[in-house]
Amino acid sequence: MVEMSTPTPNQARVLKAVHHAAARTARLLDARKIHWEHLGLIPPASWYESFHGHRRLRAELERVAAAGGVPQEWIDHIRERGSQGRYWSRNFNLPPAGLVDREQLLSDVNLDIRQLRDMAAVNAIYAHRAKQFEPATAAMFDRNIQSIWHRTVAITQLLEVTAAEAAQLWSIDMPWAADIVARLAGTELDVVRTRWREYAHFDTESYALQAATLETAGISARTAHIVAPTPRHMVEQIRAAAITTVEVLNQARGAEITAAVDAVLPEGPSGGYYAETAAGRGDQQTAQPHHDIASSL
Structure with missing residues (x-):
């Protein structure tokens, strides 16, 4: 507190x-x-x-x-x-304030960052197909991930997040990308596709409006004193982790698992499977017929 x-x-x-x-x-x-x-x-x-x-x-x-x-x-x-129509002045007295649960607020930010990683991960697998066959839905996905990212970065500024807190929130120097690659290695494509569509249909209007109001107040990603990883940067981290994982798996577990990990490499953003967020929930979509990642990409 x-x-x-x-x-x-x-x-x-x-x-x-x-x-x-x-x-x-x-x-x-x-x-x-x-x-x-x-x-x-x-x-x-x-x-x-x-x-x-x-x-x-x-x-x-x-x-x-x-x-x-x-x-x-x-x-x-x-x-x-x-x-009441009274003029603004920063010099007037504010009423006594209750305690602010900063730890809980930082936990809420962390939830959105995990959401961003999940979104970027499924997009890294499916974006190259989506842009070809589902361009309108792909645009919705890109809009949603950007809305969440902009709001999240602005919130960290309002919370006056320190460099140490930012490193922990964004998992700087931690192997989060490798963990995601390892988890996705055996994931079937229809699961990823369904999840990607859920993220594309999330209602992120509140995220977008909140980010816009903070930007109007002078708080945005452009004014951040601590640079946060963008969705594109998250994708690059996942790709780098996938390449490393492929090299290890080639030596230890063979080409069958390697093919599954290779599916992470096609172009797109980055993420995971946390549907709950601080500001919204996605709509459920019907799964497509079964295909595994390796055979479909």
């Missing part, structure tokens, strides 16, 4: 964004009041569209702020100030 007394620079940026989002929503409500009470008119459809859009963005901003360690008491206080 961590006790917060003053906001960090990044927390202040997010609180400012919460204030402005609440103020925008309040102005929209005032506009509706003018239309209804003074003009006797129902607001146009564009008003409803704008209002619901702003309200959704504000909600996602507040969720990601809490996920990044901003105390809920501060979020509620700043939202109230914005809704």
Whole structure:
């Protein structure tokens, strides 16, 4: 547990964004009041569209702020100030904050990083086929993995993750890629294909909106002081691990298993089998007829 007394620079940026989002929503409500009470008119459809859009963005901003360690008491206080039309100032007093469970927040980030590795792994196996036969679904997959990655990197900034914590979260200098290759060596292609499609159909809208709101506040992968491995880099690590594994298996276990490991090498991103995430769940897809990796790729 961590006790917060003053906001960090990044927390202040997010609180400012919460204030402005609440103020925008309040102005929209005032506009509706003018239309209804003074003009006797129902607001146009564009008003409803704008209002619901702003309200959704504000909600996602507040969720990601809490996920990044901003105390809920501060979020509620700043939202109230914005809704009342009071000007933003970083110098006003914030209410006392409860303890922030930073360890749990870092655990949530780790879950998303494991998700990214799983996604990248199945994509490393199936992407070259998908781009040829399922290009629309492949685009959905790429969108989803990028949304999760951008949100994850932004969250680590908001949490002020240290270099040591980042190394542990992203498993720097740890053989995670080799572990994935070893696990995938005996996996059948229809299992990988089904999993890949599940990831492609994940609802990652919250991830994308939360990443966008943080970017608007000035927090994104471009501003990160600690460089995180990208999905493409994860794929490269898996490929390197696959090559090493092939060399070992050629000597120890023969060409039959080697052929299965070789299937990891075709072009694509990287990942595993953790369906649960901090922000969403994928849809189930029907498995395709049985083929093993070695015989199908």
